[in-house]
Amino acid sequence: MTIKQKLLLLFSVLLIVYGCGKKDKSKEEKIEAAVPVKVTQAKTGNIYETISLAGDAYGQEETNIYSKVPGKLLKKLKSEGDLVKEGETIALVERDEEAMEFASAEVRSPIDGIVTQYFVGLGEYVFPSQSMSTKPIAMVSNTDNVIVEVYASEKDMGRIRKGQSSKVTADVYGDRGFRGKVAEVDTAADPSTRKTKIKISVPNKEHYLKSGMFVRAEIIVGGRNGVLLVPSSAIVKKLDKESVFVIEDDRAKEMTVVTGTTDGEKTEIKNGLKINQRVIYEGNFGLLDGTKVEMKK
The missing domain is CATH 2.40.30.170 (Efflux pump adaptor protein, beta barrel domain)
Structure with missing residues (x-):
């Protein structure tokens, strides 16, 4: 085989390799991965601005309860969280008068309600509300x-x-x-x-x-009432423009919209979208117009 024949053979092999590579490359270029997205339909409904x-x-009616006599808190007849009726005894106070014997003083609730809190513990001194110490025994709340x-x-x-x-x-x-x-x-x-x-x-x-x-x-x-709504997560903001992506022929299509009232979860669409259009509300971050997409559950 002459040198010229060898060169022709080498050139033919290179052409075949190049052609095969180009063919394979074109096949690879035709493979396009679809972006997974979640979709919902634009629907009419009511939206409230809050x-x-x-x-x-707090209880609509609350009162602090004081002892009518000075003394020590002897016993709690009601615990925090217990229901009480007006006039019901919630605690007993040992009178603080030396050399004299008296029955324990009763501490009564002036309202129906719940014992929400005790401010003093057993054995602590308590005083009438008009005395120097204004610390109450307990609070009762009507809730x-x-x-x-x-x-x-x-x-x-x-x-x-x-x-x-x-x-x-x-x-x-x-x-x-x-x-x-x-x-x-x-x-x-x-x-x-x-x-x-x-x-x-x-x-x-x-x-x-x-x-x-x-x-x-x-x-x-x-x-x-009766306005077109989409999830707020479907709204894409770019500078001074707001848009949503809808699905057409398995591809994302960007639609410029005019928004209205929002409650955080839903947003009103005043213009740019039609009822029942399929709107992408998840997977739309960084999405480009014309991107192939597939719906996921």
Whole structure:
């Protein structure tokens, strides 16, 4: 075989190898991985705008109970958390008068309620309320209704009104809500905090809410009915534009939208989307228009 023939043979082999490589490469380029996403349909519904505030719950009627005579706390007839009736004895006080024998003084509750707290222990001295020491023996709270006290900032005060509905939650009960209404709005803000006290009345017949419990209140200050809604996580914000990704032909399509009221979980879509369109609400972070996607459960 001559040198020329050898060169031709080598050139032919190189062409075959190059062609096979190019073919394989084109096959690889055709393989496109789909991005897994979660999808829901855009639906009409009602949405409420709320102001969320934290505060404390108290019995609608609470009273501190004092001994009528000076002496030592002899016995607690009721424990903290016990129900009591008006006039029922909750404790006994040993009278503090030397060389004289008296029956123990009874300490009675002036209201129906629950013994929420004792302020003194057995053997400690107690005194009538008008004496120098004003430390009470116990507190009794009527928690058939509770008052939730929260404080609103200046920017929120213009939207809060007496009679507005509210949802109250406590960490111990998870997402369970207790419905109430704004009962009082102070006419002036605290000059030191610039915040205004709001009182929310909440029915509490089963006594789930306790006096002194930390709670959160969502006051409904506005709402819209029969509007198009999507999960708030579906909204993608880019500079001054808001958009959502919908699915068309197994690909993500970016749609510019105009949003309205939001409650944190749901957002109103005023323009840019139609009812029942499939909207991506998970897996949309960093997604590009035209990306192949697959729905996951």
